[in-house]
Amino acid sequence: MSLVLRVNSQVLGQVSSLSGIALRSGLVRLCWGPASVPMMISKVKNAMSNLVGGMMPHGHHHHHNHHAGGAQTCGPDGLPPRFPYGRPEFLELTPELLQYSTEHASRPVLTLKRGSRLPWRTGYAEVINAGKSMLNEDQACCEKLFVKKPSGKHRNSTLLDNNTVRKTPPLSRIPLHFWGVFDGHAGSGAAIMASKLLHHLIKDRLGEICHLLENPSSAPPICLAKNGNPFQVESKKGASQEPEDPDAVCDSSVRFYMEKVVSLESLIMGVIETAFKQMDDLIEKEKASYAISGGCCALAAIHLMGKLYVANAGDSRAIIIRNKEVIPMTNEFTPESERQRLQYLGFLRPELLGNEFTHIEFPRRIQHSELGKKMLYRDHTMTGWAYKTIIEDDLKFPLIYGEGKKARVMATIGVTRGLGDHDLKVYNSNIYIKPFLSCVPEVKVYNLEENKHGPDDVLVMGTDGLWDVTTDRDVAEAVSTYLSCCDPSDPMRYTLAAQDLLMRSRGVLKERGWRLANDRLGSGDDITVFVIPLVGHETDT
Template sequence: MISKVRAAVSGLVGSKSIKPSSQPDSCGTSEKEPPRSDISVPRTPCRPAFLCLTPQELQDCGDHTARVIVTPKTPEDLPWITGYAEVINGGKSLNNEDQACCDYVTVGTRDGKINDCSKEFPTSGQNRNEKQPSANAIFYDVDTEISFYYWGLFDGHAGCGCAMYASRLLHLHICDQLRDLVSILQQPESTPAPIYLANNNTIEQAAGTPTEEKKQPFLETSLRFHLEKQVLSESLVIGAIENAFREMDKQIERERATSKIDGGCCALVAVYLMGKLYVANAGDSRAIIIRQGKPIPMSEEFTPETERQRVQFLGFLKPELLGNEFTYLEFPRRIQQKELKKRMLYRDHTMTGWAYKTIVEDDTKFPLIYGEGKKARVMATIGVTRGLGDHDLKVYNSNIYIKPFLSCVPGVRVYDLTKFEHDANDVLVMGTDGLWDVIKDEEVADTVQTIFASHDNKQQNRYSLVAKELVLQTRGVPKENNWRLPSGSQASVDDISVFVIPLAGLRS
């Protein structure tokens, strides 16, 4: 298993100056082992392999004062002529803590073999798979493999190790989670998933199972269990992505010391599989679809404010996690000793509105969630509530761990491309929070349309031109020892990474 995974990703995780392999990654073997980490994951900061940077270019893009915008050298470097651009922060951290991955992955059944691992990225109009008969399917013959396209942005914090690690392995965890579903996903979309899998992970009738002559249950049992919840294939894919994030986080926890995985990261992932886009987000990065010039949100941000009730509820259930230093209640501001016995505004995990309560001694502890907007923090430490890593993160100058309040499970939204007609100007825009901090969805849509209006549809690098323009607009220009937008307001001084993915070709 390890040797096959190593071979599959050798083009992806090799030298940062080498062009990535055009062969699809694959995890289809008969072994039930998850992706392993001993596959040349870099130990020092580097940039995505698909940028194919020379040593000099790598040095230039790390300059915080110049903040050079980097894009792929040719459109063919990424599947579906995906556009990409990035820029380092304005001195916020030593290195660019964003990472990115873009790949085409083949998924084989656990008991099958990959038919062909040497094909290049399929283009519009090409068949992705040639059907092979399977004796185990009960509806019709299915392939022993499926494929998906994958885009991932990883916004690191407190170091770049976690973002680098996840960018090399998360898509393999998604692949591994999908391996049990290969035959199921090829059934008609309206077909409910089997409640259990047979031993060979295929949909088949178990030997000796009665069909027509089923024993009738007692009346009370029949009344209680006469219906089965129907689970469709879309929900299976969502569950596979959610479990992949969990497994990735567990692997980071196990290997954080030996592999020197520092900090944590927000993760924004898009998976195109069998006609649908699955956008998974854990953190404060965001994605939008622009269709006919209009933005459509495809993710939600997970911050101390958006997840206040979940975090407070955990503090209510397990007060020992608060270390006798925090209160799970929220107040408009810190409580002072002189305010004891006064009635002040508050809310708890059950409330969306506010009410008044009489202040007691415990209320003078620091609030579990404190601050507003981008300044809101969990335990006065971290500004996001979902992501990967952060297993060693503690409240400053204490032994209180913050990880129990952080979730690695993403929110997943689905977009069915087969239900809409798309042209060359319809795109999915994915960006880290460095982009969205200073630009609105409508402004992104306007920029996309402006760039496309001045570049022919046949110009393949038009999507990278859009990504570059979005980064340029939000990075701003140096002025008075700071980075400013044309309006004079504060530009983004964070790392910025952007994917612009054309939707028209994905439907083919």
């Protein structure tokens, strides 16, 4: 067996000590027997990595095209990592398998071990990218937790220092299931931290309203007292009460007529939204003490009291497949989908544009010779296009530039929601991009108890590496076809379906790179997939 690598003279000195190598005309031909293949590939890869690592440019932050940030042994300021790099704990990887998982040449698919069990018999598979970053920057989490009312000195505390999550004896136990995929960029630090902590933040915030969850038939009270119990204002006419605000509505009948009825479902949605914000704030706060690289798209599914809450901040995607039909559970948040929000912020706060960008969109870059002419444009108030006279300010680089997957905010990042990215700047400038990025997810709800489900009905969650080369319909057909051929009692059927789905998007390595079955280019990104059976809640509560 032989492998040919094209290298320059700088590499030759590092690999020339390897046995069985012939150097000629800038080519390195490695010749070995089958038993020595992994060792030889590893040695060459290390030599190449050492060289390339010293040559990689710094400061570029194009989405999904970043410097990986290494294994996070130490940050640029000498700070320790918040959490060490690794793959999800439920994969139970040995150090040897962890090293094997980083092989960009073979891109091995990682799945659950036979005998391993995730809640609801959840299926999982992942694969590293084709070389865009040194490490797999995706992370995942799957946990069963219990919501309980906080008490005593632990009431307002969530996390301990370092890697320890506070655990208190359960009082009222309301089961909560959590699945999350976190697509990191510019390093894996934010994705790792979110995968370790976000579900605990959600659980603890739900614990603050645990007494309301125990009475789902009652609407949440409008106001809570300081101890968390419902606070009722005297509503009888004629009751003497000093108004707290001289401008407040004093007529109680008018005041109570104006109150909105808030459902428990929307309260839970708000808890999830605020937990995402808390996670983002925590990343920013802990960056002062730890090395937490980059940012991440975050997609989470929470099962609570018979309903699935799917929260998405970024361009990952989730769909429900029911009776072979597709129910989209997410929208992607990109410069194109959030154009008007971004433009409006640029319009309101032009100082955020650093005198380098314009919030107005044009079909292409404007040339200086076109000053005074009329060109098509689109502003924050518009969904269509119109003509405007070009002025000097229009010559600046557009806030949003490019189309589809190539669209970028400030020529830098291709997603507009996520966690982290607090230090992200436009290349070679002091213009921060974080003000234009939102950490707030869109939350959609699916009521499991209102629908009947079979063993082939599932929720599929995946990072954009999966969806870049396939459609919702294709995924639904692939999963439904695969599951229809599996024994419904096989505990590995959903993991095997996830593996099949992932391999379809990764493709097969050929002379012209990773190719799909139709010979189109396969996904070169990290790919992470959950396949979650919707009948799981009936047996695993």
